[in-house]
Amino acid sequence: MKEPLIEVKDLQIYFKQKSSRLFSLKSDHLKAVDNVNLTIQKGETFGLVGESGSGKSSIGKAILRYYNPTAGEIYYKRTEIGHMKEAQLLPYRKKMQSIFQDPYSSLDPSRTIREIICEPMEIHKLYTSAERKERAAQLIEIVGLKKNDLLKYPHEFSGGQRQRISIARALSVQPEFIVCDEPISSLDVSLQAQIIHILEDLQEKYGLTYLFISHQLQVVQKICDRIGVLYLGNILETAPSETLYKNPIHPYTQLLMSSILFPDPRIKTLDQIVIDSGVQKRVASGCKFQNRCPYCMEKCRSEVPALKEVAPEHWVACHRYTN
Amino acid sequence: MSTFLEINDLEVSFYSELGETKAVKNASFHIEEGEIFGIVGESGSGKSVAMKSILKLLPANSKIKSSTVLFEGKDILKLKEKQLRSIRGKDISIVFQDSLTALNPVYTIGSKLIEFIMRNHKMTKAEAKLRAVELLSAVGITDPEKHLKSYPHELSGGMRQRVMIAMSISSNPKLMIADEPTTALDVTIQAQILHLLRSLQREYGMSIILITHDLGVVAQICSRIAVMCGGYVVEEGTTEDIFYHPLHPYTQALIASMPKPGSETFVPFLERPVSDEAGSLCPFLSRCRYANSHCEECLPEFYQDNAKHFIRCHRKGGPL
Numbered sequence: 007m008k009e010p011l012i013e014v015k016d017l018q019i020y021f022k023q024k025s026s027r028l029f030s031l032k033s034d035h036l037k038a039v040d041n042v043n044l045t046i047q048k049g050e051t052f053g054l055v056g057e058s059g060s061g062k063s064s065i066g067k068a069i070l071r072y073y074n075p076t077a078g079e080i081y082y083k084r085t086e087i088g089h090m091k092e093a094q095l096l097p098y099r100k101k102m103q104s105i106f107q108d109p110y111s112s113l114d115p116s117r118t119i120r121e122i123i124c125e126p127m128e129i130h131k132l133y134t135s136a137e138r139k140e141r142a143a144q145l146i147e148i149v150g151l152k153k154n155d156l157l158k159y160p161h162e163f164s165g166g167q168r169q170r171i172s173i174a175r176a177l178s179v180q181p182e183f184i185v186c187d188e189p190i191s192s193l194d195v196s197l198q199a200q201i202i203h204i205l206e207d208l209q210e211k212y213g214l215t216y217l218f219i220s221h222q223l224q225v226v227q228k229i230c231d232r233i234g235v236l237y238l239g240n241i242l243e244t245a246p247s248e249t250l251y252k253n254p255i256h257p258y259t260q261l262l263m264s265s266i267l268f269p270d271p272r273i274k275t276l277d278q279i280v281i282d283s284g285v286q287k288r289v290a291s292g293c294k295f296q297n298r299c300p301y302c303m304e305k306c307r308s309e310v311p312a313l314k315e316v317a318p319e320h321w322v323a324c325h326r327y328t329n
Numbered sequence: 330m331s332t333f334l335e336i337n338d339l340e341v342s343f344y345s346e347l348g349e350t351k352a353v354k355n356a357s358f359h360i361e362e363g364e365i366f367g368i369v370g371e372s373g374s375g376k377s378v379a380m381k382s383i384l385k386l387l388p389a390n391s392k393i394k395s396s397t398v399l400f401e402g403k404d405i406l407k408l409k410e411k412q413l414r415s416i417r418g419k420d421i422s423i424v425f426q427d428s429l430t431a432l433n434p435v436y437t438i439g440s441k442l443i444e445f446i447m448r449n450h451k452m453t454k455a456e457a458k459l460r461a462v463e464l465l466s467a468v469g470i471t472d473p474e475k476h477l478k479s480y481p482h483e484l485s486g487g488m489r490q491r492v493m494i495a496m497s498i499s500s501n502p503k504l505m506i507a508d509e510p511t512t513a514l515d516v517t518i519q520a521q522i523l524h525l526l527r528s529l530q531r532e533y534g535m536s537i538i539l540i541t542h543d544l545g546v547v548a549q550i551c552s553r554i555a556v557m558c559g560g561y562v563v564e565e566g567t568t569e570d571i572f573y574h575p576l577h578p579y580t581q582a583l584i585a586s587m588p589k590p591g592s593e594t595f596v597p598f599l600e601r602p603v604s605d606e607a608g609s610l611c612p613f614l615s616r617c618r619y620a621n622s623h624c625e626e627c628l629p630e631f632y633q634d635n636a637k638h639f640i641r642c643h644r645k646g647g648p649l
Contacts, residue, residue, distance in 0.1 A: 057515040057516070057517065165372075195544070195583065195587055196371060196582070196583065196586055223516065262516060265517045265519065266516065267519075267520070267523075267543070267545030267546055267548065267549045268545060268548060269544040269548045270548055271549070271569055271572050271573075272572075272573075276520065276527070276549040276550060279520045279524065
């Protein structure tokens, strides 16, 4: 019973940039996201991985409508929300919440934890004031903190605890979909596992759907059902995480996989790492990965490869697999 | 291999309006010549502070107490600022995590690098420029002459980190301290920088102290590791020993909680320690599943498991 919750079709996000030429009035565009298609099923965790600048956060923010997409459509349960007006959008904003990477800047330092957790409910005019307080008390316990923490301020908490508060805030309006933008990247390993456990528990309890954005492939591979690999605004490969880990097909995914350093001194991964130029260069035509690809062909420079299904649910955008 | 840096009972405190905060309570370890030594620990475990105190790079409200840091037999902590300057940046160099704040944004890469070389080596500007080009190509920057004229913001994170490394090897240091050199970088770039560090270490025969919280990094590149927790070194040993025979419960938990690629699931880790300000007990006490009444009485002494393996734990590696 697969039911798509989020569908993204031909999404483009371009940012205006000043032209690099001194007196030119024409502005350039930075193509942060270029023709991205993806579907997130209800109740699954979809992972987006890629290096910095690949556009993974931009996609997340566009789905949440923090950015307006330049072109393309975003569907939430088959309703197009990508170009919806703000007033109509409010009920959808309630259904979609976010957790960000930096737990230090994502919580207002001048407000108490109770105010922070209650704010989304106030915006969406949910519950009475007394009910909100009660709900805040429930939520703070769900994420593993204590009731008397509600009167404290964000600076009194550590990074992991703040991330728990962010989760409680996101849950306050009973969302169906949460964008987790690098929620554990700034935490110590000991805390990473804890936050992941909370997220997994909540998913089971409330049937949540996650878009999990991260640059740590070994983390994404563990908690996601399906993964999309993003490079300079294009999805190069999507597959169930098990398949992607065992059988990465795209040269870029292979490069990412080989760069994972095993926490095991007997497996010498560093010796086998393929050293490439590592320079991300935006190209005018053809495959985005062409300058770093060891198998680059004539065709790759002129034609953008389309995503093709090479095995069930395993899609790859590479000319080597088009036949 | 011989020991050439020895740190004994290092204690560092910070003073503020709220009183004294002990960042490093007791750290002792030694570095051998030509090895890559890893220091791992969570944030706040005192790993960076311990290393910065070696070069006295700490802010004015800090104090180093009753310790010795022997570098080639000399106690660095007793040196005067002027004598220290001849070691800092020359014999011992340091590479920081955030290369964007470590480089001055209003100067070009070249002007900083050349100034640094001229000052340390009494070269003329032309000689220093040649050396700068040589160094940039040694760290794998293509077209070094062009990049001498670049400003820090024009380079990518990986390139900036290479420039930092070039600067730090310019005086052929005997020891390089790398404080989370790859944490801010993408995985593919991280692999490149580590590759570079290892080849430089082999080529110049220098020692490297690598401070990181990433066990994947230390497993791949370090020959010995010290594990820090709450201001103490709780375990020290060869990489093989630390990963395959961890004896301290903290190290065991740390290794178990590391996300490994593959199908194994995450292992939850215990809650962060309640910091024990007095520092008279084991820093892992509140989280340790083996803790007993003996642990609540006194701080464990260092216990030696084999010639190169030390732990600070009452269990002495066995069941209690």
